[in-house]
Amino acid sequence: MNAPETIRDENSTARSPEHFAARFSRMLNDAAVVIMVSIGHRLELFDLMSRLPPASSDVIAEQAQLSERYVREWLAVMVTGGIVDYDPGHRHYTLDPAHAACLTRAASPDNMAVTAQFIPLTGSMEDRLLDCFRSGEGLPYTAFPRCHEVMAEDSQQTVVAALESRILPLIPGLQQQLQQGIEVLDAGCGGGLALLELARTYPCSRFTGYDLCADAFAETAALAASQGVDNLTFEARDLRDFSESSRYGLITTFDAVHDQPDPAALLRGIAGALRPDGVYLMQDIAGSSVLENNLGHPLGPLLYSISCCHCTPVSLGQGGPGLGTLWGEELALSMLEEAGFVDIRREYLPHDPFNVYFIARRPDPRPQ
Structure with a gap:
């Protein structure tokens, strides 16, 4: 009997310590740059530099109202990391427009500096995750x-x-229905920004957001109240016992199902809460439920890392199954079918290459 073929990544063809050491050195440098990109994003340094002509560290720091010494050291990382250009004769720093198109708030939805924040965020959990590995418990x-x-x-x-x-x-036809007025729920709404945008745009519809943590949507709820948006309601709610009968014309979840304590129960609850003509829109991570199918995924290591450091422990911490970030389209489709949804289809959007959009309807309960 032949031994089973081992799954190896494309970088594993050269089997020497020197090759691996060189590759890992590049990984260490890249990780350091990403952490510094997160800092630059939070301090709005990329946004500032995109508006400035070539400038010294003194000018950049003064414009940003930051310490020059720290800004100069941050710039050194950006220069050696190939993010920022440097003119040693004039000691001027420049953010190339092509780089600004990927690292500034004006570049949204293509601002990759937003995603960079996940690296220091997950790294900050290292000590607590060590305990999780040992105990099997969650957070x-x-x-x-x-x-x-x-x-x-x-x-x-x-x-x-x-x-x-x-x-x-x-x-x-959904936008027309929203204009005429329907009930909409976002389950696991997080910050609730999508609901606020919808509530502003469609005043004849009513919008509800449920999330486990009230602090997630508190700022958005206060903003809606200050703007007189009166067709939007938020509620802190554990969705493992979600059960409402035939109320909503539209229910949405955005990257929320796989974190839940009981994803299957939530999907069944959503199916029952839809009106007979209602529709469910589920955005979740695009990828396979099978590890070897994700070897070529452009963000595979990042997504599995986020899964290990956040999605899995959060689910386990609620007594959930710990499906993980890359629970995968195959499992998601199977669970939608088991929850009773029909006419399920998947859509992929060019602005969001890392998510898949499932659209599903509940079965018509009326006799055929």
Whole structure:
């Protein structure tokens, strides 16, 4: 009998310590650059440099109202990492427009500096994760610093900015229904920015957001109240016991199902909460449930890392199954079918290459 073939990645063809050491050195450098990109994003340094002509560290620091010594050291990382150009004769730093198109807020939804924040966020959990590895237990949402903030910023790019132009048109006639007035639920709404945008755009419809953590949507709820948006309601709710009868014309979840304590029960609850003509829109990570099918995934290591450091412990911490970030399209499709959904289809959008959009309907309960 032949031994089973071992799955290896494309970089494993050269089997020498020197080859691996060189590759790992590049990985260490790249990881360091990504952490510094996150700092630059949070301090809005890329946004500032995109507006400045070639400038010294003194000018950049003064314009940013930051310490020059720290800014100069940060710039050294950006220069050696190939992010920022440097003129040693004039000691001027420049952010190339091509790089600014991937690292500034004006570049949204293509601002990759938003995603860079996941690296230091997950790294900050190392000590607590060591305990999880040893005990098999999970962690509460409250254990993760800035998680809601970063997730909301990511959602702003992939979901909120594309609602009218790309996401809602996936469901023919939906925008007209929203104009006329329907009930809409976002289950696991997080920061609730998508709901706020919808509530502003469609005043005749009513919008509800459920999330386990009230602090996730508190800022958005306050903003809606200050703007007089009166067709939007948020509620802190554990969705493992979600059960409402034939109420909603549209239910959405955005990268939320795989984190739940009981994903199967939530999907059954969503199916029962839809009106007979209602539709369910589920955005989740595009990828396979099978590891070897993800070897070529452009963000495979990042997604599995986020899964290990956040999605899995959060689910396990609630007594859930720990499906993980890459629970995969095959399992998602199977669970939708088991929950009773029909007419299930998958859509992929060019602005959001790392997510898949499932669109499904509940069976018509009326006799055929």
